[in-house]
Amino acid sequence: MADFKTHTIAAAVVSGALTTAMLVHYQLSVELALLYWAAGTLGGILPDIDSDHSKSIRLIFQLLSGLATVIVVIKVHPYLKIWQLWLAGLGTFLIIYFPLRQIFARLTIHRGILHSLLANLLFALITIVIGYRLLNMTAAIAWGCGLFLFIGALVHLLLDEIYSVDLAGARLKGSFGSALKITQWNEPWLTVVLIAACGGLYYLAPSGYHWWLLVSRLNPL
Structure with a gap:
């Protein structure tokens, strides 16, 4: 699997490229660009929070x-x-x-349910709720932070999956399929708990209108 340095650099590069594009196309402020970049970079290491x-x-x-x-x-x-x-x-x-x-x-166990797209969604919603409810961010900024954190975490999962392919030996390693997954299918009750948590956090989050507005603004990129 990719190491800490690789995950950090990859997430920082992807987040930096996206925020740079937003700076150019949408006149995003430098302060917001740095905030989104930081959220994306943090997302790049977040899935490994289950590694003791x-x-x-x-x-x-x-x-x-x-x-x-x-x-x-x-x-x-x-x-x-x-x-x-x-x-x-x-x-x-x-x-x-x-x-x-x-x-x-x-x-927690490494590469368990916290190493999944469902967990990434949970992390993003936690970020949105904390930003909006506790840090007094506007709804659009809170959703933006959540979006970039999700993207950074997705980069992490993709990298781990790529590193599970042995190109030299033209084979798949035993870890293939354990990184980029929707959820941990052999833990159905834990999956239900995470889904319920996501539902509760979405209820606490500000209007989803700001989410769709942000996505629509990214479409022309």
Whole structure:
């Protein structure tokens, strides 16, 4: 399979190409282009969050812990003293980065259901809801971040599938078919849980009109 560096570079290149095209064709602001590029690059490593000893899970949980800390501090700062605010921020970071990361690592297996298109959709919807509900993004920007994160994660799955083909030996490796899949078909109940989660997140997300508007603007590319 492709390594961490390859996944990161590939997702960054694809996201960069798309945001550059949007800069030229739609006069997208540089700030938004950088935000979408960052979301796409993050998506490029996200499917490996189920790998217990990978750089991806450490980096992703560092980012999640930092983001959660910022959100908590912003939300509770009117009600706490400065030392209480520091404790709240530190506690949030430590709880997410250490015990939650360990629990997550124990409950997941590499190239399981989190390595699928259904999981990519879940990641994208989580991004949209967090962006819109907690970070006060507009609906269009939140959907844009979700779209680019999905594209980056899709690049990851495609790369892993490509690396499952041994061109020199003209054969398919044993890992072929385990990366780019709709879901983990031998885990039907877990699939139902993810579908239900996607449905709930879609309900919490802003109007889908902004999604279709964004896609229609990308069509001429």
